[in-house]
Amino acid sequence: MDEKNLVDKALQARENAYAPYSGFRVGACVRAESGKTYTGCNIENTAFSATCCAERVAVYSALAAGEKSFTHVAIASDSAEPTFPCGTCRQVIMEFAPDACVLCANREGEFVSYPAKQLLPHTFMYKAGTKENIHE
Numbered sequence: 575m576d577e578k579n580l581v582d583k584a585l586q587a588r589e590n591a592y593a594p595y596s597g598f599r600v601g602a603c604v605r606a607e608s609g610k611t612y613t614g615c616n617i618e619n620t621a622f623s624a625t626c627c628a629e630r631v632a633v634y635s636a637l638a639a640g641e642k643s644f645t646h647v648a649i650a651s652d653s654a655e656p657t658f659p660c661g662t663c664r665q666v667i668m669e670f671a672p673d674a675c676v677l678c679a680n681r682e683g684e685f686v687s688y689p690a691k692q693l694l695p696h697t698f699m700y701k702a703g704t705k706e707n708i709h710e
């Protein structure tokens with residue numbers, strides 16, 4: 575599966591966005607190590623804090639299907655500029671897809687790509703059950 579294909583799937587997923595409040599439709603597509611792909615779109619709520627971003631819907635959908643590791647996360651919106659993941663999604667990507675390549679696309683499907691680690695340097699991480707932070 576080539577990267578352009580993942581971006582096209584993200585653009586397609588954007589069509590299912592539920593974004594009546596912001597009007598900003600986002601689509602995402604993650605590719606697991608298994609080779610399978612999972613898509614997501616942003617889903618808003620009248621109680622704004624219940625809104626979920628497209629990337630998280632895609633990553634959580636893949637996790638719920640049993641996937642454990644990922645190679646790519648593609649993101650697209652209606653913007654003429656590439657769409658980058660928000661801070662919360664960067665944190666989620668670092669938890670589940672730290673070795674993934676993040677493809678940030680514009681509405682034409684043109685994209686720039688970054689290693690996830692580069693998008694969230696000095697990520698907040700700690701060793702479970704300890705008082706220790708993990709720094710790379």
Ligand code: THU
Nearest residue numbers: 596598600616627628659660663
């Ligand atoms: N949004 C995403 O889906 N992904 C991001 O990384 C940034 C923001 C959504 C959330 C909300 O529905 C709309 O874009 C405007 O913030």
